[in-house]
Amino acid sequence: MLWPPVILSLKLATATTAILLILCWPLAWWLATTRSRFKPAVAAITALPLVLPPSVLGFYLLLLFAPKGPIGGVWNALTGEGGLAFTFIGLLIASCIYSLPFVVQPIQAALENLDRQQVEAAWTLGASRWRTLWHVILPQIRPGLISAIVLGFVHTLGEFGVVLMVGGNIPGQTQVISIAIYEQVEVMDYDAAHILSALLTLSAFVVLAMVYAFLGQSGTSAGFRSVKT
Amino acid sequence: MSDLDCAIRVTLGERFSLRARLCLPGEGVTAIVGGSGGGKTTLLRALAGLEPDVVGSIALGGEVWLDTVQKINVPPQKRNIGVVFQNYALFPHMTVSQNVAFGISDKNPQNMSEYLQSFDLSDLAHERPASLSGGQRQRVALARALATNPELLLLDEPFSAVDVPLRAKLRDELWRAIRHRGVPTLLITHDISDVRLLADWVVVLDEGRVIRSGPTNLVLSRPRSQRAARILGWDNLLPVEAVQSSTASGDWGTLDLYRPGPDGTVCLGILPDRISVVSKPGRNTLPATLEGISRVAGGIELNCRLHDGTRLLILQSIDTAIPMIGSIMVHLPKKSLHCLGDALPLRDPDHKTVPLAINSLFSPANQEAA
Numbered sequence: 001m002l003w004p005p006v007i008l009s010l011k012l013a014t015a016t017t018a019i020l021l022i023l024c025w026p027l028a029w030w031l032a033t034t035r036s037r038f039k040p041a042v043a044a045i046t047a048l049p050l051v052l053p054p055s056v057l058g059f060y061l062l063l064l065f066a067p068k069g070p071i072g073g074v075w076n077a078l079t080g081e082g083g084l085a086f087t088f089i090g091l092l093i094a095s096c097i098y099s100l101p102f103v104v105q106p107i108q109a110a111l112e113n114l115d116r117q118q119v120e121a122a123w124t125l126g127a128s129r130w131r132t133l134w135h136v137i138l139p140q141i142r143p144g145l146i147s148a149i150v151l152g153f154v155h156t157l158g159e160f161g162v163v164l165m166v167g168g169n170i171p172g173q174t175q176v177i178s179i180a181i182y183e184q185v186e187v188m189d190y191d192a193a194h195i196l197s198a199l200l201t202l203s204a205f206v207v208l209a210m211v212y213a214f215l216g217q218s219g220t221s222a223g224f225r226s227v228k229t
Numbered sequence: 230m231s232d233l234d235c236a237i238r239v240t241l242g243e244r245f246s247l248r249a250r251l252c253l254p255g256e257g258v259t260a261i262v263g264g265s266g267g268g269k270t271t272l273l274r275a276l277a278g279l280e281p282d283v284v285g286s287i288a289l290g291g292e293v294w295l296d297t298v299q300k301i302n303v304p305p306q307k308r309n310i311g312v313v314f315q316n317y318a319l320f321p322h323m324t325v326s327q328n329v330a331f332g333i334s335d336k337n338p339q340n341m342s343e344y345l346q347s348f349d350l351s352d353l354a355h356e357r358p359a360s361l362s363g364g365q366r367q368r369v370a371l372a373r374a375l376a377t378n379p380e381l382l383l384l385d386e387p388f389s390a391v392d393v394p395l396r397a398k399l400r401d402e403l404w405r406a407i408r409h410r411g412v413p414t415l416l417i418t419h420d421i422s423d424v425r426l427l428a429d430w431v432v433v434l435d436e437g438r439v440i441r442s443g444p445t446n447l448v449l450s451r452p453r454s455q456r457a458a459r460i461l462g463w464d465n466l467l468p469v470e471a472v473q474s475s476t477a478s479g480d481w482g483t484l485d486l487y488r489p490g491p492d493g494t495v496c497l498g499i500l501p502d503r504i505s506v507v508s509k510p511g512r513n514t515l516p517a518t519l520e521g522i523s524r525v526a527g528g529i530e531l532n533c534r535l536h537d538g539t540r541l542l543i544l545q546s547i548d549t550a551i552p553m554i555g556s557i558m559v560h561l562p563k564k565s566l567h568c569l570g571d572a573l574p575l576r577d578p579d580h581k582t583v584p585l586a587i588n589s590l591f592s593p594a595n596q597e598a599a
Contacts, residue, residue: 115316117314117318118318120279121314121319121320122320123306124277124306124312125331125374126306126307135331140321
């Protein structure tokens with residue numbers, strides 16, 4: 001049964017990337033443009049998953065997601081399904097938090113590199129904010145946006161510590177590729193572990209190679225090197 | 230054309246605030262001139278609606294763009310203005326024709342082709358900004374700003390990104406383009422040559438305050454305050470210690486004045502071309518030391534120093550005999566001597582009355598200065 005973890009991982013990575021793109025856009029815009037005194041604090045919170053050991057983050061999330069925890073309790077009160085720990089929804093929220101800086105920082109870097117006067121020039125030419133976003137901002141931050149999508153997706157695909165702490169190892173529900181590989185090594189099924197590991201390595205390599213090729217062609221690496229891993 | 234009325238206050242942090250009351254003619258070119266950090270660009274951005282924290286009122290003709298009492302703030306998209314930014318702010322991912330057409334709703338290729346032709350941009354229509362020279366970029370920025378038929382054109386130091394030889398050519402192109410279309414224009418500059426050659430009206434800004442405004446010839450020839458004179462490129466400012474009746478004196482000596490000097494005079498200003506070198510001492514002559522001679526546009530420049538150390542520049546025509554380096558005698562005609570106050574104009578007969586929406590914005594001192 002090699003495919004269920006692969007499908008679950010792809011589902012988790014796709015959902016995480018999609019959610020983060022929507023959530024991170026306003027956050028990245030704010031971080032790139034604000035002069036607020038709260039910016040350092042918000043930037044530090046955003047970057048925290050980069051430096052925290054996954055087990056630490058996973059531990060705190062586990063406490064928060066427990067049926068009597070602050071978030072898990074609310075979820076339980078609303079749905080009556082217990083806490084968020086060891087569920088796909090819990091896994092999704094944990095992935096979003098863990099991969100947040102990998103999506104925010106490339107978009108933020110691209111927006112910081114954008115000439116603010118071009119946006120203002122578009123406004124003075126009568127362009128609405130939506131048209132300015134679509135025709136002036138997005139075409140110019142495309143490399144940063146693609147970096148954010150790829151990094152968010154690939155990073156979610158390969159995460160282990162947080163997933164193990166929050167989701168455990170429930171086949172079909174929370175057992176993603178990395179957990180499945182760990183389990184197969186534990187039960188000495190090296191063939192299955194090889195297949196999944198090779199699949200993960202190859203897909204990550206292909207995606208990254210494609211991105212580097214694209215960034216090389218577009219003459220920029222905006223945002224891709226900005227994530228302080 | 231209707232006038233541009235503006236009474237605004239913009240605070241940027243704790244260190245700078247712009248308080249400007251202006252009533253500018255709704256035609257021709259008005260230059261906003263001042264030193265760096267004087268508030269020129271902030272004023273332009275406030276007029277364009279790009280500055281977020283502006284208090285006061287702005288109206289072009291009968292159309293109110295900003296009135297914070299009435300809670301009116303028309304966004305930049307609706308102000309129908311054209312702006313040429315300092316770095317031109319061209320869209321790098323678009324071609325020249327796409328840049329120019331960005332603000333036009335009707336993108337008829339025939340019209341666009343004719344329009345580009347009028348700016349000599351036809352051959353560059355499919356080029357991207359990165360491959361253009363500084364002069365070509367300025368033409369594209371100007372064409373883009375004028376393509377929407379704006380009611381007001383705002384130019385933020387349009388020549389600062391180009392070298393000196395190209396400036397004269399670009400200045401000439403700009404002058405022809407805006408005169409041909411007759412769009413009222415506000416030109417931000419720190420270069421007095423731009424003011425002299427392009428502007429009909431000039432406003433002098435210093436540390437966020439309007440310290441002089443009026444027709445260009447009048448303001449350039451009578452700055453009325455020492456600070457305005459410095460900004461307007463007056464090199465010859467003689468510090469005054471005492472004014473008695475029709476004479477002014479300082480460490481450099483005593484000079485007769487054409488009219489009795491007003492109270493508050495802190496220095497005398499005189500233009501370099503009004504001073505002459507004479508052979509003998511007489512009325513309104515001062516001893517000086519000629520330290521250097523250089524050839525400049527319009528004649529020969531003599532770099533002198535009075536015996537108290539005050540610098541004095543003299544511009545004389547090429548056909549006038551050039552004196553020897555060393556001691557000379559200079560004549561400063563009393564009709565050419567201007568009494569200047571510190572910051573406030575001593576009296577400003579050409580001052581226009583501005584209908585103010587928010588009088589409380591300005592302290593009495595600022596109202597007098599404006």
